[in-house]
Amino acid sequence: MHPTPPGGAEDAPVLGSTPVAPVASADPVADADPVAAARTAVAAIDRDARARILATLARRFGDLDLAEDMLQEAFAQALHSWPQTRIPDAPEAWLHTTARRKALDVVRRENVLAQKLARLRIEEERAPGATDFADPADQIGPGRPDPVPDDRLGLFFACAHPVLTPEDRIALTLRFLAGLQTPEVAHALLVPVSTMQQRIVRAKKRIRSLGVPFETPRPEDLAARLAGVQRVVYLLYAEGFARSTGSAHLREDLTTEALRLARVLHRLMPATAEVTGLLALLVLTEARRPARTDPRGRPVPLPEQDRVQWDSHLIAEGVALAEQAAAAAGAGPYAIQAAIAAVHAEASSYSETDWDQIAVLYRLLEEREPGPVVRLGRAVALGRARGPEVGLRRLDELADDAALARFRPFHTARAVTLEQLDNPTGAAEAYRRALELPGNEAEDAYLAATLAGLEDG
Amino acid sequence: MKYALLLMGHSNDPACGEDGGASPEEFFTFDQEITAAGVVVSSFALEDPELGVAVRSDADGERVVSSGPFAEVQEFVGGGYIIDVANIDEAIAWAQKSPASAPGGHVEIRPLAPY
Numbered sequence: 275m276h277p278t279p280p281g282g283a284e285d286a287p288v289l290g291s292t293p294v295a296p297v298a299s300a301d302p303v304a305d306a307d308p309v310a311a312a313r314t315a316v317a318a319i320d321r322d323a324r325a326r327i328l329a330t331l332a333r334r335f336g337d338l339d340l341a342e343d344m345l346q347e348a349f350a351q352a353l354h355s356w357p358q359t360r361i362p363d364a365p366e367a368w369l370h371t372t373a374r375r376k377a378l379d380v381v382r383r384e385n386v387l388a389q390k391l392a393r394l395r396i397e398e399e400r401a402p403g404a405t406d407f408a409d410p411a412d413q414i415g416p417g418r419p420d421p422v423p424d425d426r427l428g429l430f431f432a433c434a435h436p437v438l439t440p441e442d443r444i445a446l447t448l449r450f451l452a453g454l455q456t457p458e459v460a461h462a463l464l465v466p467v468s469t470m471q472q473r474i475v476r477a478k479k480r481i482r483s484l485g486v487p488f489e490t491p492r493p494e495d496l497a498a499r500l501a502g503v504q505r506v507v508y509l510l511y512a513e514g515f516a517r518s519t520g521s522a523h524l525r526e527d528l529t530t531e532a533l534r535l536a537r538v539l540h541r542l543m544p545a546t547a548e549v550t551g552l553l554a555l556l557v558l559t560e561a562r563r564p565a566r567t568d569p570r571g572r573p574v575p576l577p578e579q580d581r582v583q584w585d586s587h588l589i590a591e592g593v594a595l596a597e598q599a600a601a602a603a604g605a606g607p608y609a610i611q612a613a614i615a616a617v618h619a620e621a622s623s624y625s626e627t628d629w630d631q632i633a634v635l636y637r638l639l640e641e642r643e644p645g646p647v648v649r650l651g652r653a654v655a656l657g658r659a660r661g662p663e664v665g666l667r668r669l670d671e672l673a674d675d676a677a678l679a680r681f682r683p684f685h686t687a688r689a690v691t692l693e694q695l696d697n698p699t700g701a702a703e704a705y706r707r708a709l710e711l712p713g714n715e716a717e718d719a720y721l722a723a724t725l726a727g728l729e730d731g
Numbered sequence: 732m733k734y735a736l737l738l739m740g741h742s743n744d745p746a747c748g749e750d751g752g753a754s755p756e757e758f759f760t761f762d763q764e765i766t767a768a769g770v771v772v773s774s775f776a777l778e779d780p781e782l783g784v785a786v787r788s789d790a791d792g793e794r795v796v797s798s799g800p801f802a803e804v805q806e807f808v809g810g811g812y813i814i815d816v817a818n819i820d821e822a823i824a825w826a827q828k829s830p831a832s833a834p835g836g837h838v839e840i841r842p843l844a845p846y
Contacts, residue, residue: 435819437819437823483842484819484842485732485734485817485818485819485822485842486818486819486820487817487818487819487820491820492820492824495820495824
Protein backbone atom coordinates (compact mmCIF):
# COMPACT_ATOMS: atom_id res chain seq x y z
CA MET A 275 0.00 0.00 0.00
CA HIS A 276 2.59 2.55 1.04
CA PRO A 277 5.47 3.40 -1.26
CA THR A 278 8.31 0.94 -0.95
CA PRO A 279 11.21 2.18 1.11
CA PRO A 280 14.53 2.44 -0.67
CA GLY A 281 16.45 -0.76 -1.20
CA GLY A 282 14.65 -2.45 -4.07
CA ALA A 283 16.14 -0.52 -6.96
CA GLU A 284 14.65 -2.79 -9.60
CA ASP A 285 11.14 -1.48 -9.08
CA ALA A 286 12.17 2.17 -9.10
CA PRO A 287 10.37 4.39 -11.60
CA VAL A 288 12.48 4.61 -14.74
CA LEU A 289 12.88 8.08 -16.17
CA GLY A 290 14.80 7.08 -19.28
CA SER A 291 18.32 6.02 -20.07
CA THR A 292 19.72 9.51 -20.46
CA PRO A 293 21.40 10.68 -17.30
CA VAL A 294 19.64 13.62 -15.75
CA ALA A 295 21.54 16.84 -16.33
CA PRO A 296 23.36 17.84 -13.18
CA VAL A 297 21.85 20.84 -11.43
CA ALA A 298 23.47 23.02 -8.85
CA SER A 299 22.62 21.44 -5.51
CA ALA A 300 24.09 21.11 -2.09
CA ASP A 301 22.96 17.48 -1.97
CA PRO A 302 25.38 15.10 -3.69
CA VAL A 303 22.87 12.23 -3.46
CA ALA A 304 20.29 14.24 -5.37
CA ASP A 305 22.88 15.03 -8.02
CA ALA A 306 23.81 11.40 -8.37
CA ASP A 307 20.33 9.87 -8.50
CA PRO A 308 17.21 12.02 -8.21
CA VAL A 309 14.98 8.93 -8.21
CA ALA A 310 16.75 7.44 -5.23
CA ALA A 311 16.72 10.82 -3.51
CA ALA A 312 12.95 11.12 -4.04
CA ARG A 313 12.42 7.62 -2.69
CA THR A 314 14.54 8.40 0.34
CA ALA A 315 12.59 11.59 0.93
CA VAL A 316 9.27 9.75 0.64
CA ALA A 317 10.45 7.01 2.98
CA ALA A 318 11.49 9.67 5.48
CA ILE A 319 7.87 10.73 5.88
CA ASP A 320 7.24 8.78 9.05
CA ARG A 321 4.08 7.26 10.42
CA ASP A 322 3.40 10.31 12.56
CA ALA A 323 3.61 12.64 9.60
CA ARG A 324 1.30 10.37 7.59
CA ALA A 325 -1.13 10.30 10.50
CA ARG A 326 -1.03 14.10 10.69
CA ILE A 327 -1.79 14.51 6.98
CA LEU A 328 -4.49 11.83 7.10
CA ALA A 329 -6.11 13.50 10.10
CA THR A 330 -6.12 16.88 8.38
CA LEU A 331 -7.68 15.46 5.24
CA ALA A 332 -10.21 13.48 7.25
CA ARG A 333 -11.30 16.54 9.16
CA ARG A 334 -11.58 18.65 6.02
CA PHE A 335 -13.51 16.12 3.96
CA GLY A 336 -15.18 14.11 6.70
CA ASP A 337 -14.36 10.92 4.82
CA LEU A 338 -11.64 8.52 5.86
CA ASP A 339 -11.76 6.53 2.60
CA LEU A 340 -11.28 9.61 0.47
CA ALA A 341 -8.51 10.85 2.80
CA GLU A 342 -6.63 7.55 2.61
CA ASP A 343 -6.97 7.18 -1.17
CA MET A 344 -5.85 10.70 -1.90
CA LEU A 345 -2.90 10.52 0.47
CA GLN A 346 -1.86 7.35 -1.35
CA GLU A 347 -2.10 9.13 -4.68
CA ALA A 348 -0.08 12.04 -3.36
CA PHE A 349 2.71 9.64 -2.39
CA ALA A 350 2.63 8.13 -5.88
CA GLN A 351 2.72 11.62 -7.36
CA ALA A 352 5.73 12.51 -5.19
CA LEU A 353 7.70 9.53 -6.47
CA HIS A 354 6.91 10.65 -10.00
CA SER A 355 7.37 14.41 -9.65
CA TRP A 356 10.21 14.93 -7.22
CA PRO A 357 12.92 13.43 -9.41
CA GLN A 358 11.90 15.80 -12.22
CA THR A 359 11.49 18.93 -10.16
CA ARG A 360 13.22 18.79 -6.84
CA ILE A 361 12.41 17.60 -3.37
CA PRO A 362 10.30 20.34 -1.80
CA ASP A 363 11.56 22.17 1.23
CA ALA A 364 8.55 20.97 3.20
CA PRO A 365 7.68 17.52 1.84
CA GLU A 366 4.89 16.98 4.37
CA ALA A 367 3.19 20.20 3.33
CA TRP A 368 3.67 19.30 -0.34
CA LEU A 369 2.01 15.92 0.21
CA HIS A 370 -0.81 17.48 2.15
CA THR A 371 -1.50 20.11 -0.49
CA THR A 372 -1.31 17.58 -3.31
CA ALA A 373 -3.64 15.14 -1.55
CA ARG A 374 -6.06 17.92 -0.75
CA ARG A 375 -6.18 19.13 -4.37
CA LYS A 376 -6.76 15.57 -5.58
CA ALA A 377 -9.56 15.16 -3.07
CA LEU A 378 -11.17 18.41 -4.23
CA ASP A 379 -10.96 17.15 -7.81
CA VAL A 380 -12.78 13.98 -6.79
CA VAL A 381 -15.45 15.96 -4.98
CA ARG A 382 -15.94 18.23 -8.00
CA ARG A 383 -16.17 15.22 -10.29
CA GLU A 384 -18.56 13.25 -8.18
CA ASN A 385 -21.74 15.06 -7.39
CA VAL A 386 -23.03 12.23 -5.25
CA LEU A 387 -19.94 12.36 -3.09
CA ALA A 388 -20.30 16.12 -2.81
CA GLN A 389 -23.84 15.57 -1.55
CA LYS A 390 -22.66 13.03 0.95
CA LEU A 391 -20.11 15.51 2.19
CA ALA A 392 -22.96 17.89 2.73
CA ARG A 393 -21.46 19.55 5.75
CA LEU A 394 -19.18 21.14 3.23
CA ARG A 395 -16.54 22.89 5.13
CA ILE A 396 -15.01 22.36 1.68
CA GLU A 397 -17.73 24.47 0.07
CA GLU A 398 -15.72 27.61 0.64
CA GLU A 399 -12.78 26.05 -1.16
CA ARG A 400 -14.79 25.21 -4.23
CA ALA A 401 -15.37 28.88 -4.81
CA PRO A 402 -12.89 30.22 -7.38
CA GLY A 403 -9.82 31.80 -5.87
CA ALA A 404 -10.49 30.66 -2.37
CA THR A 405 -7.81 27.96 -2.49
CA ASP A 406 -5.17 30.67 -2.75
CA PHE A 407 -5.42 31.34 0.95
CA ALA A 408 -7.48 28.45 2.25
CA ASP A 409 -4.62 26.07 2.79
CA PRO A 410 -2.09 26.85 5.51
CA ALA A 411 0.40 24.56 3.78
CA ASP A 412 0.50 26.99 0.87
CA GLN A 413 1.77 29.74 3.13
CA ILE A 414 4.64 27.77 4.54
CA GLY A 415 8.11 28.89 3.60
CA PRO A 416 11.16 26.63 3.75
CA GLY A 417 12.55 25.61 7.09
CA ARG A 418 9.35 25.86 9.10
CA PRO A 419 8.92 22.71 11.17
CA ASP A 420 5.60 20.87 11.54
CA PRO A 421 3.95 22.64 8.60
CA VAL A 422 0.60 20.83 8.73
CA PRO A 423 -1.73 21.77 11.55
CA ASP A 424 -2.32 18.81 13.79
CA ASP A 425 -5.84 17.49 13.47
CA ARG A 426 -5.06 14.18 15.10
CA LEU A 427 -6.98 15.17 18.17
CA GLY A 428 -10.13 15.28 16.05
CA LEU A 429 -9.26 11.88 14.62
CA PHE A 430 -8.84 10.56 18.18
CA PHE A 431 -12.33 11.75 19.05
CA ALA A 432 -13.85 10.44 15.82
CA CYS A 433 -12.27 7.00 16.25
CA ALA A 434 -13.41 6.80 19.88
CA HIS A 435 -16.88 8.23 19.30
CA PRO A 436 -19.67 6.79 21.47
CA VAL A 437 -21.76 5.92 18.40
CA LEU A 438 -19.20 3.22 17.61
CA THR A 439 -18.94 -0.09 19.44
CA PRO A 440 -15.94 -0.41 21.77
CA GLU A 441 -14.29 -3.03 19.56
CA ASP A 442 -14.76 -0.79 16.51
CA ARG A 443 -13.18 2.08 18.41
CA ILE A 444 -10.07 0.06 19.18
CA ALA A 445 -9.84 -1.22 15.61
CA LEU A 446 -10.17 2.27 14.12
CA THR A 447 -7.68 3.74 16.56
CA LEU A 448 -5.10 1.12 15.64
CA ARG A 449 -5.82 1.55 11.95
CA PHE A 450 -5.89 5.33 11.66
CA LEU A 451 -4.04 6.70 14.67
CA ALA A 452 -1.43 4.04 15.19
CA GLY A 453 -1.15 3.69 11.42
CA LEU A 454 -1.31 -0.12 11.31
CA GLN A 455 -2.51 -1.83 8.15
CA THR A 456 -5.76 -3.77 8.37
CA PRO A 457 -4.05 -7.22 8.46
CA GLU A 458 -1.82 -5.95 11.28
CA VAL A 459 -4.86 -4.77 13.24
CA ALA A 460 -6.51 -8.15 12.68
CA HIS A 461 -3.36 -9.88 13.89
CA ALA A 462 -3.08 -7.64 16.92
CA LEU A 463 -6.69 -8.20 17.98
CA LEU A 464 -6.66 -11.91 17.10
CA VAL A 465 -9.49 -11.86 14.61
CA PRO A 466 -9.49 -13.07 10.98
CA VAL A 467 -8.41 -10.46 8.44
CA SER A 468 -11.76 -10.68 6.65
CA THR A 469 -13.59 -9.96 9.91
CA MET A 470 -11.39 -6.97 10.55
CA GLN A 471 -11.89 -5.68 7.01
CA GLN A 472 -15.65 -5.87 7.46
CA ARG A 473 -15.44 -4.24 10.86
CA ILE A 474 -13.37 -1.32 9.58
CA VAL A 475 -15.54 -0.85 6.49
CA ARG A 476 -18.65 -0.87 8.67
CA ALA A 477 -17.16 1.56 11.17
CA LYS A 478 -16.01 3.94 8.43
CA LYS A 479 -19.47 3.85 6.89
CA ARG A 480 -20.98 4.64 10.27
CA ILE A 481 -18.65 7.59 10.75
CA ARG A 482 -19.49 8.96 7.30
CA SER A 483 -23.24 8.30 7.31
CA LEU A 484 -23.85 9.48 10.84
CA GLY A 485 -21.77 12.61 10.40
CA VAL A 486 -19.27 11.97 13.19
CA PRO A 487 -17.15 15.12 13.33
CA PHE A 488 -13.38 14.93 13.09
CA GLU A 489 -12.86 17.64 15.62
CA THR A 490 -12.56 18.26 19.33
CA PRO A 491 -16.02 18.23 20.91
CA ARG A 492 -17.69 21.29 22.34
CA PRO A 493 -16.44 22.20 25.83
CA GLU A 494 -19.56 20.81 27.53
CA ASP A 495 -19.05 17.41 25.88
CA LEU A 496 -15.29 17.32 26.22
CA ALA A 497 -14.98 15.54 29.56
CA ALA A 498 -17.27 12.67 28.58
CA ARG A 499 -15.72 12.27 25.14
CA LEU A 500 -12.16 12.57 26.40
CA ALA A 501 -12.85 9.79 28.87
CA GLY A 502 -13.89 7.61 25.92
CA VAL A 503 -10.73 8.46 24.00
CA GLN A 504 -8.55 7.65 27.00
CA ARG A 505 -10.45 4.45 27.59
CA VAL A 506 -9.52 3.22 24.12
CA VAL A 507 -5.83 3.91 24.70
CA TYR A 508 -6.02 2.36 28.16
CA LEU A 509 -7.84 -0.75 26.85
CA LEU A 510 -5.29 -1.06 24.08
CA TYR A 511 -2.52 -1.15 26.67
CA ALA A 512 -4.46 -3.49 28.94
CA GLU A 513 -5.14 -5.79 26.00
CA GLY A 514 -1.41 -6.09 25.46
CA PHE A 515 -0.51 -6.14 29.14
CA ALA A 516 -2.41 -9.23 30.27
CA ARG A 517 -4.14 -11.07 27.51
CA SER A 518 -6.40 -14.04 28.03
CA THR A 519 -4.64 -15.63 25.04
CA GLY A 520 -1.80 -14.79 22.68
CA SER A 521 1.98 -14.57 22.60
CA ALA A 522 4.35 -12.11 24.23
CA HIS A 523 5.15 -10.67 20.82
CA LEU A 524 1.54 -9.58 20.34
CA ARG A 525 1.48 -8.02 23.76
CA GLU A 526 4.40 -5.74 23.01
CA ASP A 527 2.89 -4.62 19.73
CA LEU A 528 -0.15 -3.34 21.53
CA THR A 529 1.50 -1.87 24.61
CA THR A 530 4.03 -0.02 22.45
CA GLU A 531 1.30 1.44 20.25
CA ALA A 532 -0.85 2.37 23.23
CA LEU A 533 2.07 4.14 24.88
CA ARG A 534 2.86 5.97 21.65
CA LEU A 535 -0.75 7.09 21.33
CA ALA A 536 -0.80 8.23 24.96
CA ARG A 537 2.26 10.36 24.17
CA VAL A 538 0.58 11.84 21.09
CA LEU A 539 -2.54 12.61 23.10
CA HIS A 540 -0.43 14.24 25.80
CA ARG A 541 1.42 16.36 23.22
CA LEU A 542 -1.98 17.50 21.94
CA MET A 543 -3.51 18.20 25.37
CA PRO A 544 -0.51 18.68 27.68
CA ALA A 545 -2.32 20.71 30.31
CA THR A 546 -5.06 18.16 30.99
CA ALA A 547 -4.59 16.37 34.32
CA GLU A 548 -6.11 13.08 33.27
CA VAL A 549 -4.23 12.98 29.95
CA THR A 550 -0.99 13.52 31.88
CA GLY A 551 -2.14 10.92 34.41
CA LEU A 552 -2.85 8.32 31.74
CA LEU A 553 0.55 8.84 30.13
CA ALA A 554 2.24 8.65 33.55
CA LEU A 555 0.40 5.41 34.31
CA LEU A 556 1.40 3.79 31.03
CA VAL A 557 5.01 5.03 31.24
CA LEU A 558 5.39 3.67 34.79
CA THR A 559 3.76 0.37 33.88
CA GLU A 560 5.95 0.08 30.82
CA ALA A 561 9.04 0.77 32.97
CA ARG A 562 8.37 -2.44 34.92
CA ARG A 563 7.68 -4.56 31.87
CA PRO A 564 11.18 -6.06 31.48
CA ALA A 565 10.94 -7.55 34.97
CA ARG A 566 7.36 -8.78 34.67
CA THR A 567 8.24 -11.98 32.84
CA ASP A 568 11.14 -14.38 33.12
CA PRO A 569 13.23 -15.40 30.08
CA ARG A 570 10.69 -18.16 29.36
CA GLY A 571 7.85 -15.66 29.26
CA ARG A 572 6.29 -16.66 32.58
CA PRO A 573 4.96 -13.88 34.80
CA VAL A 574 7.08 -12.81 37.77
CA PRO A 575 5.02 -11.47 40.70
CA LEU A 576 5.87 -8.03 42.05
CA PRO A 577 7.69 -9.22 45.21
CA GLU A 578 10.07 -11.33 43.15
CA GLN A 579 10.74 -8.84 40.36
CA ASP A 580 14.34 -7.79 39.84
CA ARG A 581 14.02 -4.03 40.20
CA VAL A 582 17.37 -3.51 38.48
CA GLN A 583 15.54 -4.45 35.30
CA TRP A 584 13.04 -1.63 35.75
CA ASP A 585 13.72 1.12 33.24
CA SER A 586 15.06 4.01 35.33
CA HIS A 587 14.60 6.61 32.57
CA LEU A 588 10.95 5.71 32.16
CA ILE A 589 10.48 5.72 35.93
CA ALA A 590 11.97 9.19 36.23
CA GLU A 591 9.77 10.41 33.38
CA GLY A 592 6.67 8.67 34.76
CA VAL A 593 7.13 9.92 38.34
CA ALA A 594 7.55 13.49 37.08
CA LEU A 595 4.39 13.14 34.96
CA ALA A 596 2.48 11.57 37.87
CA GLU A 597 3.42 14.47 40.15
CA GLN A 598 2.39 16.95 37.48
CA ALA A 599 -0.96 15.15 37.04
CA ALA A 600 -1.64 14.96 40.78
CA ALA A 601 -1.00 18.67 41.19
CA ALA A 602 -3.19 19.73 38.27
CA ALA A 603 -6.86 20.71 38.50
CA GLY A 604 -9.18 17.94 37.41
CA ALA A 605 -7.00 15.05 38.56
CA GLY A 606 -9.08 11.89 38.52
CA PRO A 607 -8.81 8.11 38.30
CA TYR A 608 -5.90 8.02 35.85
CA ALA A 609 -3.88 10.50 37.91
CA ILE A 610 -4.58 8.44 41.06
CA GLN A 611 -3.60 5.19 39.36
CA ALA A 612 -0.44 6.90 38.14
CA ALA A 613 0.29 7.97 41.73
CA ILE A 614 -0.10 4.35 42.88
CA ALA A 615 2.27 3.22 40.13
CA ALA A 616 4.71 5.96 41.17
CA VAL A 617 4.74 4.76 44.80
CA HIS A 618 5.64 1.27 43.58
CA ALA A 619 8.26 2.63 41.21
CA GLU A 620 9.96 4.71 43.87
CA ALA A 621 10.29 1.85 46.37
CA SER A 622 13.78 0.40 46.36
CA SER A 623 12.39 -3.02 47.27
CA TYR A 624 9.06 -4.73 47.77
CA SER A 625 9.34 -4.52 51.55
CA GLU A 626 10.19 -0.81 51.34
CA THR A 627 6.94 -0.07 49.51
CA ASP A 628 4.75 2.54 51.20
CA TRP A 629 1.61 0.39 51.37
CA ASP A 630 -0.17 2.84 53.67
CA GLN A 631 0.04 5.48 50.99
CA ILE A 632 -1.10 3.01 48.35
CA ALA A 633 -4.10 2.06 50.51
CA VAL A 634 -5.02 5.74 50.86
CA LEU A 635 -4.73 6.25 47.10
CA TYR A 636 -6.96 3.22 46.50
CA ARG A 637 -9.52 4.71 48.86
CA LEU A 638 -9.47 7.95 46.84
CA LEU A 639 -9.78 5.91 43.67
CA GLU A 640 -12.71 3.93 45.10
CA GLU A 641 -14.50 7.17 45.96
CA ARG A 642 -14.30 8.30 42.38
CA GLU A 643 -14.54 5.04 40.53
CA PRO A 644 -16.03 2.36 42.74
CA GLY A 645 -15.65 -1.05 41.21
CA PRO A 646 -14.73 -4.57 42.20
CA VAL A 647 -11.18 -4.39 40.83
CA VAL A 648 -10.49 -1.17 42.72
CA ARG A 649 -11.89 -2.70 45.92
CA LEU A 650 -9.62 -5.70 45.34
CA GLY A 651 -6.60 -3.41 44.99
CA ARG A 652 -7.51 -1.62 48.19
CA ALA A 653 -7.95 -4.89 50.10
CA VAL A 654 -4.54 -6.12 48.93
CA ALA A 655 -2.87 -2.81 49.87
CA LEU A 656 -4.47 -2.85 53.32
CA GLY A 657 -3.28 -6.42 53.78
CA ARG A 658 0.28 -5.40 52.96
CA ALA A 659 0.09 -2.34 55.18
CA ARG A 660 -1.54 -3.94 58.22
CA GLY A 661 -0.77 -7.61 57.93
CA PRO A 662 -2.26 -10.70 56.25
CA GLU A 663 -5.06 -11.12 58.83
CA VAL A 664 -6.49 -7.75 57.86
CA GLY A 665 -5.85 -8.57 54.21
CA LEU A 666 -7.73 -11.86 54.37
CA ARG A 667 -10.65 -10.28 56.19
CA ARG A 668 -10.88 -7.55 53.57
CA LEU A 669 -10.65 -10.06 50.74
CA ASP A 670 -13.29 -12.32 52.26
CA GLU A 671 -15.62 -9.33 52.56
CA LEU A 672 -15.43 -9.14 48.77
CA ALA A 673 -16.11 -12.83 48.21
CA ASP A 674 -19.80 -12.25 47.49
CA ASP A 675 -19.02 -10.01 44.53
CA ALA A 676 -19.99 -12.03 41.47
CA ALA A 677 -17.50 -10.25 39.22
CA LEU A 678 -14.60 -10.92 41.58
CA ALA A 679 -15.66 -14.55 42.05
CA ARG A 680 -14.93 -14.99 38.34
CA PHE A 681 -11.77 -12.84 38.42
CA ARG A 682 -8.53 -14.78 38.56
CA PRO A 683 -6.45 -12.12 40.37
CA PHE A 684 -8.93 -12.14 43.27
CA HIS A 685 -8.31 -15.83 43.93
CA THR A 686 -4.57 -15.43 43.39
CA ALA A 687 -4.52 -12.62 45.97
CA ARG A 688 -6.41 -14.82 48.44
CA ALA A 689 -4.02 -17.71 47.77
CA VAL A 690 -0.97 -15.54 48.43
CA THR A 691 -2.53 -14.15 51.62
CA LEU A 692 -3.43 -17.64 52.86
CA GLU A 693 0.15 -18.75 52.19
CA GLN A 694 1.38 -15.86 54.33
CA LEU A 695 -0.97 -17.02 57.07
CA ASP A 696 0.58 -20.46 56.87
CA ASN A 697 -2.57 -22.10 55.54
CA PRO A 698 -1.33 -24.23 52.64
CA THR A 699 -4.62 -26.14 52.29
CA GLY A 700 -6.64 -22.95 51.91
CA ALA A 701 -4.00 -21.49 49.59
CA ALA A 702 -3.99 -24.57 47.37
CA GLU A 703 -7.75 -24.43 47.12
CA ALA A 704 -7.60 -20.75 46.09
CA TYR A 705 -4.90 -21.48 43.48
CA ARG A 706 -7.03 -24.30 42.06
CA ARG A 707 -10.00 -21.93 41.80
CA ALA A 708 -7.76 -19.35 40.08
CA LEU A 709 -6.64 -21.95 37.56
CA GLU A 710 -10.24 -22.72 36.59
CA LEU A 711 -10.71 -19.12 35.47
CA PRO A 712 -9.62 -17.50 32.20
CA GLY A 713 -6.04 -16.27 31.88
CA ASN A 714 -3.11 -16.61 29.53
CA GLU A 715 -1.02 -19.75 29.27
CA ALA A 716 2.06 -18.22 30.84
CA GLU A 717 -0.02 -17.35 33.88
CA ASP A 718 -1.50 -20.88 33.93
CA ALA A 719 2.00 -22.35 34.02
CA TYR A 720 3.06 -20.07 36.86
CA LEU A 721 -0.01 -20.82 38.98
CA ALA A 722 0.23 -24.56 38.30
CA ALA A 723 3.89 -24.58 39.36
CA THR A 724 3.09 -22.66 42.56
CA LEU A 725 0.23 -25.02 43.32
CA ALA A 726 2.44 -28.07 42.72
CA GLY A 727 5.03 -26.57 45.11
CA LEU A 728 2.36 -26.19 47.80
CA GLU A 729 1.05 -29.71 47.35
CA ASP A 730 4.58 -31.19 47.50
CA GLY A 731 5.39 -29.17 50.62
CA MET B 732 -26.54 17.21 7.92
CA LYS B 733 -30.16 16.27 8.32
CA TYR B 734 -31.22 13.84 11.01
CA ALA B 735 -34.54 12.39 12.05
CA LEU B 736 -35.09 12.34 15.79
CA LEU B 737 -37.65 9.62 16.39
CA LEU B 738 -39.23 10.00 19.80
CA MET B 739 -39.86 6.43 20.86
CA GLY B 740 -42.30 5.19 23.43
CA HIS B 741 -43.00 1.74 24.77
CA SER B 742 -46.49 0.33 25.13
CA ASN B 743 -45.75 -0.67 28.74
CA ASP B 744 -44.48 2.76 29.72
CA PRO B 745 -46.63 5.41 31.39
CA ALA B 746 -48.38 7.54 28.83
CA CYS B 747 -47.42 11.16 28.42
CA GLY B 748 -47.95 12.95 31.72
CA GLU B 749 -49.08 9.90 33.67
CA ASP B 750 -47.23 8.18 36.50
CA GLY B 751 -44.02 10.15 36.25
CA GLY B 752 -43.67 10.14 32.47
CA ALA B 753 -42.65 13.41 30.85
CA SER B 754 -45.52 15.88 30.89
CA PRO B 755 -46.96 17.56 27.79
CA GLU B 756 -45.63 20.87 29.16
CA GLU B 757 -42.08 19.50 29.02
CA PHE B 758 -42.59 18.50 25.39
CA PHE B 759 -43.99 21.95 24.55
CA THR B 760 -41.04 23.66 26.24
CA PHE B 761 -38.58 21.47 24.34
CA ASP B 762 -40.44 22.16 21.10
CA GLN B 763 -40.17 25.90 21.67
CA GLU B 764 -36.46 25.63 22.39
CA ILE B 765 -35.53 23.49 19.40
CA THR B 766 -37.72 25.57 17.08
CA ALA B 767 -36.19 28.82 18.33
CA ALA B 768 -32.73 27.37 17.65
CA GLY B 769 -33.61 27.32 13.96
CA VAL B 770 -32.59 23.74 13.33
CA VAL B 771 -36.05 22.20 12.77
CA VAL B 772 -36.85 21.29 9.17
CA SER B 773 -40.16 19.70 10.13
CA SER B 774 -41.71 17.95 13.07
CA PHE B 775 -44.74 15.85 13.87
CA ALA B 776 -46.52 14.24 16.79
CA LEU B 777 -48.43 11.00 16.39
CA GLU B 778 -51.58 9.78 18.05
CA ASP B 779 -51.27 6.57 20.03
CA PRO B 780 -50.36 3.40 18.16
CA GLU B 781 -53.80 1.82 18.67
CA LEU B 782 -55.10 4.36 16.14
CA GLY B 783 -52.68 3.03 13.54
CA VAL B 784 -53.72 1.41 10.29
CA ALA B 785 -51.47 -1.03 8.46
CA VAL B 786 -51.34 -1.75 4.75
CA ARG B 787 -49.42 -4.84 3.79
CA SER B 788 -49.53 -7.72 1.32
CA ASP B 789 -51.08 -11.11 2.00
CA ALA B 790 -49.70 -14.46 0.78
CA ASP B 791 -51.07 -13.83 -2.74
CA GLY B 792 -49.46 -10.42 -2.93
CA GLU B 793 -52.80 -8.62 -2.52
CA ARG B 794 -52.74 -5.39 -0.56
CA VAL B 795 -54.62 -5.80 2.69
CA VAL B 796 -55.68 -3.02 5.02
CA SER B 797 -55.97 -3.76 8.70
CA SER B 798 -56.52 -1.69 11.80
CA GLY B 799 -54.88 -1.62 15.19
CA PRO B 800 -54.28 -2.21 17.92
CA PHE B 801 -51.21 -4.20 17.05
CA ALA B 802 -50.52 -6.35 20.04
CA GLU B 803 -47.07 -7.24 18.77
CA VAL B 804 -46.00 -3.61 18.64
CA GLN B 805 -44.08 -2.85 21.83
CA GLU B 806 -42.03 0.15 20.77
CA PHE B 807 -43.58 2.86 18.70
CA VAL B 808 -42.78 6.27 17.28
CA GLY B 809 -44.66 8.91 19.23
CA GLY B 810 -43.44 11.83 17.20
CA GLY B 811 -40.37 13.16 15.53
CA TYR B 812 -38.29 15.99 14.21
CA ILE B 813 -36.25 16.42 11.10
CA ILE B 814 -33.39 18.69 12.08
CA ASP B 815 -30.53 20.18 10.14
CA VAL B 816 -27.38 20.50 12.24
CA ALA B 817 -23.62 20.31 11.69
CA ASN B 818 -22.99 16.78 12.91
CA ILE B 819 -24.13 13.84 15.02
CA ASP B 820 -22.86 15.48 18.21
CA GLU B 821 -25.36 18.31 17.83
CA ALA B 822 -28.13 15.84 17.02
CA ILE B 823 -27.21 13.86 20.14
CA ALA B 824 -27.26 17.05 22.22
CA TRP B 825 -30.86 17.76 21.11
CA ALA B 826 -31.89 14.17 21.77
CA GLN B 827 -30.41 14.43 25.26
CA LYS B 828 -32.42 17.57 25.94
CA SER B 829 -35.67 16.03 24.73
CA PRO B 830 -38.11 14.83 27.39
CA ALA B 831 -38.59 11.81 25.13
CA SER B 832 -35.21 10.46 26.29
CA ALA B 833 -36.21 10.74 29.97
CA PRO B 834 -36.82 7.46 31.79
CA GLY B 835 -39.52 5.46 30.02
CA GLY B 836 -38.59 6.40 26.47
CA HIS B 837 -35.74 6.94 24.11
CA VAL B 838 -34.88 8.95 21.06
CA GLU B 839 -33.60 7.19 18.00
CA ILE B 840 -31.40 9.33 15.77
CA ARG B 841 -31.32 8.40 12.10
CA PRO B 842 -29.36 10.33 9.49
CA LEU B 843 -31.41 11.18 6.41
CA ALA B 844 -30.12 9.44 3.32
CA PRO B 845 -28.84 12.00 0.80
CA TYR B 846 -31.02 10.90 -2.12
